[in-house]
Amino acid sequence: MKTQINGNDLITLGYPEGSLIGVALKINKKRTGLNREQMMENYAAVLKNPEEYKDHILFGVLAKAIIAKQNEKESDFISLxxxxxxxxxxxxxxxxxxxxxxxxxxxxxxxxxxxxxxxxAHQGYGLPIGGVLATRNAIIPYGVGVDIGCRMALSIYPISAEYFYANADKxxxxxxxHSKFGAGHGYHGQYKSDHEVLGxxxxxENxxxxxxxxxxxxxxxxSGGGNHFVEFGILEFEKDDAILNIPKGNYVALLTHSGSRGFGATIAGHxxxxxxxxxxxPDExxxxxxLDLNSELGQEYWLAMNLAGEYASACHEIIHTKISKSLGVATLAKIENHHNFAWKEVYNGEEVIVHRKGATPASKGVMGIIPGSMTAPGFLVRGKGEVNAINSASHGAGRQMSRTQAENTISRSAMKSILADHNVTLIGAGLDEAPMAYKDIHQVMAAQEELVDVVARFIPKIVRMADDGSRED
Structure with a gap:
């Protein structure tokens, strides 16, 4: 017997898609002593006669929201x-x-x-994930995203694949x-790191x-939770790269993906x-x-967003510095790029604000990292500067299943099997991050050959992610 109430149930009652459904579902979480049928009866009654429910202890908020919606005029909104x-x-x-x-x-x-x-690309809040949008002198907080400045960072070491396999336990x-994961988790006391970004x-001032x-x-x-990771893998160069000064061959590399943690998320929400x-x-x-960038609020957000981006970079720097020191080696090269951000750029001769929500900057010659999944390869790339793509490329393979769908359809044994097939050691992670939840990275890369050139291929071998149930992206 169905007990939960969702947005489609309310739409069936006659509720319009949009903010009212959100208000109604919040009330559903607070229901006390009312079963599903009784809640649905009340929802229908409130929609029909909201004035009678204005002072109701449970449904008053919804009734007032319905009345406010009924009194809205088209002139109250910015036209699309x-x-x-x-x-x-x-x-x-x-x-x-x-x-x-x-x-x-x-x-x-x-x-x-x-x-x-x-x-x-797939659906998100506001701008889709994988969406790139250029605007005139205005910035959209949800066009940037919740995890401001989320990024990839790659350290390449003068260590052979053979040495890695012989010392995998190390x-x-x-x-x-040297990594820590989980929504809300952090370091305390003597274990706290320090960085100039905190100064x-x-x-x-804010x-x-x-x-x-x-x-x-x-x-x-x-590193937070969700799809964030720290992983060792083998980076394969099929030819010499003169720009990075790295000869053809295979190298151990450290790849990290995470953002600005609770700091950035709170800025985004505010x-x-x-x-x-x-x-x-309008609702849609x-x-x-x-926010107008000429306004005080616009400038506040712009500065806070940039600080959150610097903070995210600092988090990666600390992880990479700790691990490089523990390995006792200097890096051959380090590459870093971010997404979930907004940049001032010139597009067709005009200065614009470019939002890349889950998209990699790919101006001509700019380097980036496009990961696959915990078993699929990632790619070190160099941008081609495609104007039609607003100098952008994908930020990964992209999800083909929602987190809930993945948890409901992928078995633990199936996930273990694919990890074994690819010789990947996994530490943490839930079924929502299983490789099968993601699109085929080879298909994604084939679709953007005019956007980037592939420089090297990264093969994951030891992957650490947050434990099951951690949802912070």
């Missing part, structure tokens, strides 16, 4: 263009429809100049000793940022809320609320 600006989609045959719908809404904003979908010990003046300094300090040098207060968009576009 009737038709979206056209945009390219790379690998469009394997991008879900929800991502296209979200991108089409973004392309109707009055601030939009251009956009593009990368081949790993490499496993170093990953465990940034914004920690004294009240919100100041209130987050202790959390930022405790989580400095950690300024998204502020943006929605000052930028009233409300998560694309933007």
């Amino acid at each position: 263009h009737p038709t979206p600006i056209s945009f390219p989609a790379y690998g469009k045959d394997f991008i879900e429809g929800g991502a296209f719908k979200q991108m089409e809404v973004a392309m109707r904003l009055p601030i939009t100049v251009a956009g593009a979908l990368m081949p790993d 490499f496993k010990r170093e990953i465990i000793a 940034d003046s914004l920690f004294n 009240a919100l940022v100041k209130s987050l300094k202790d959390k930022a300090w405790s989580q400095l040098g950690t 300024y998204t809320k502020k943006a929605k207060e000052v930028c009233k968009l 576009a409300k998560n694309l609320a933007y």
